[in-house]
Amino acid sequence: MTVTSNLWRVSSSVDISAPPLSAGGRFDLVIIGGGFTGLSAALEAARRGASVALLEAESFGFGGSGRNVGLVNAGLWLPPDQVVAKMGEAAGNRLMQELAAGPSKVWSIIERERIECEATPNGTLHLAHSASGLQNLKDRLAQGLARGWPLQLLGAEETGRRCGSTAFHGALFDPRAGTIQPLSYARGLAAAAIRAGARLHERTRVTRARHDGADWVVTADGYDLRSRSLLLATNAYFDGIDLGYRPAIVPVSYFQLATAPMPEQLRTEILAGGEGCWDTALVMSSFRTDRAGRMIIGAIGNLEGAGGTVHAAWARRKLAKVYPQLADLPFEHAWRGKIAMTGDHIPKIVAFGPNAYASFGYSGRGICPGTVFGTAIAAALLDATENGLPVRPVPVHRERAAALQGAYYETGAVLSHAVQHGPLL
Numbered sequence: 001m002t003v004t005s006n007l008w009r010v011s012s013s014v015d016i017s018a019p020p021l022s023a024g025g026r027f028d029l030v031i032i033g034g035g036f037t038g039l040s041a042a043l044e045a046a047r048r049g050a051s052v053a054l055l056e057a058e059s060f061g062f063g064g065s066g067r068n069v070g071l072v073n074a075g076l077w078l079p080p081d082q083v084v085a086k087m088g089e090a091a092g093n094r095l096m097q098e099l100a101a102g103p104s105k106v107w108s109i110i111e112r113e114r115i116e117c118e119a120t121p122n123g124t125l126h127l128a129h130s131a132s133g134l135q136n137l138k139d140r141l142a143q144g145l146a147r148g149w150p151l152q153l154l155g156a157e158e159t160g161r162r163c164g165s166t167a168f169h170g171a172l173f174d175p176r177a178g179t180i181q182p183l184s185y186a187r188g189l190a191a192a193a194i195r196a197g198a199r200l201h202e203r204t205r206v207t208r209a210r211h212d213g214a215d216w217v218v219t220a221d222g223y224d225l226r227s228r229s230l231l232l233a234t235n236a237y238f239d240g241i242d243l244g245y246r247p248a249i250v251p252v253s254y255f256q257l258a259t260a261p262m263p264e265q266l267r268t269e270i271l272a273g274g275e276g277c278w279d280t281a282l283v284m285s286s287f288r289t290d291r292a293g294r295m296i297i298g299a300i301g302n303l304e305g306a307g308g309t310v311h312a313a314w315a316r317r318k319l320a321k322v323y324p325q326l327a328d329l330p331f332e333h334a335w336r337g338k339i340a341m342t343g344d345h346i347p348k349i350v351a352f353g354p355n356a357y358a359s360f361g362y363s364g365r366g367i368c369p370g371t372v373f374g375t376a377i378a379a380a381l382l383d384a385t386e387n388g389l390p391v392r393p394v395p396v397h398r399e400r401a402a403a404l405q406g407a408y409y410e411t412g413a414v415l416s417h418a419v420q421h422g423p424l425l
């Protein structure tokens with residue numbers, strides 16, 4: 001299967017570009033990477049009146065931010081009790097509290113900055129793919145309700161009515177969440193940051209960053225930018241920076257295919273409420289529609305790798321099983337991206353030098369964490385206090401055998417997708 005085109009690049013209505021770097025300078029904050037994290041930080045810093053420069057090697061949203069599903073989730077992928085078990089009571093609840101408020105933060109930025117990104121704050125459905133999946137959702141419901149989250153467990157009938165599919169045993173509805181056109185959101189953040197006074201540059205690959213005296217010196221295209229503070233916001237797409245540090249992540253591929261727009265009558269039957277969905281299977285799948293009425297199906301797997309044909313054939317079969325009405329609708333777009341997982345699935349902030357942070361490892365949940373972490377890190381660097389950070393920065397984070405762990409996910413996805421001829425897994 002040829003990975004031909006990313007739907008988000010074709011359908012984005014936000015038109016923005018920024019020139020490559022053409023001069024050196026001095027700033028309060030320099031940011032490397034133009035995804036949700038870096039752009040949110042640039043916007044926050046500029047709104048606070050700081051001088052800020054952001055350098056992006058390709059174009060805004062080139063990384064995970066312009067390739068993702070667009071599910072605006074109110075938390076991590078881990079169930080709440082596991083977050084607490086891994087982080088401890090105080091730190092775990094603190095992080096979950098910050099992320100629970102993530103969607104409202106994202107919706108309010110979209111409204112305040114008038115970002116045209118197909119924002120659909122109509123909730124998400126976590127779909128039970130089996131009886132054991134439904135039990136998993138009941139456990140998540142209990143843990144969420146104990147924390148005061150407004151979750152609702154839907155039975156099979158109501159789930160079927162909302163999804164337009166009889167394939168699921170029930171669903172956990174989260175009314176705080178929703179969907180966006182992710183690349184448009186990233187581009188909208190860039191436009192807002194520029195309006196607020198940030199200096200943004202695309203097609204500007206940072207090749208070196210070093211600490212010199214009290215400053216960071218960031219080098220790109222032969223120019224030096226000096227700054228007291230530095231944010232490394234390259235996440236899974238870190239590329240070629242001579243820094244003596246790189247974020248340790250487990251890279252996991254996720255692919256999506258988008259159909260031609262559904263016929264009008266089916267649009268009133270299938271996800272008519274606009275909810276974004278993913279299921280409880282170990283090798284999970286996602287389903288959502290866009291404003292044009294396309295069905296977008298996604299799953300873990302590398303569409304460009306050796307297992308690409310298996311993944312593409314699986315997507316066709318899976319769609320026909322969940323939505324027999326769409327069995328003959330052609331796929332028009334196919335793309336993939338790299339998720340930055342961490343071994344414990346908890347996002348990290350690493351303080352890799354004086355006044356310097358790297359923020360990464362959102363483990364497939366980066367729209368709200370990218371926005372929340374980026375905003376908080378800009379404030380922390382400018383105010384010189386870590387009190388507002390959603391997680392405690394660590395001096396170092398290591399991943400054991402990261403490439404091997406990534407290969408393990410891919411092998412699991414290929415095997416799972418190859419054998420899914422029978423009942424839905």
Ligand SMILES: Cc1cc2nc3c(=O)[nH]c(=O)nc-3n(C[C@H](O)[C@H](O)[C@H](O)COP(=O)(O)OP(=O)(O)OC[C@H]3O[C@@H](n4cnc5c(N)ncnc54)[C@H](O)[C@@H]3O)c2cc1C
Nearest residue numbers: 033035036037057063064065068069070071206337366367
């Ligand atoms: C396929 C897929 C589906 C996903 N689905 C969802 C979802 O539905 N909901 C959700 O919340 N999250 C989802 N995620 C996760 C989310 O997209 C990411 O966590 C988020 O985009 C990370 O944002 P970021 O700004 O930290 O990094 P990125 O968006 O990856 O940005 C990093 C940037 O750094 C730049 N860069 C790298 N090296 C250099 C250099 N040397 N100089 C300058 N720039 C450099 C890159 O070009 C890139 O643009 C998904 C991710 C993927 C890949």
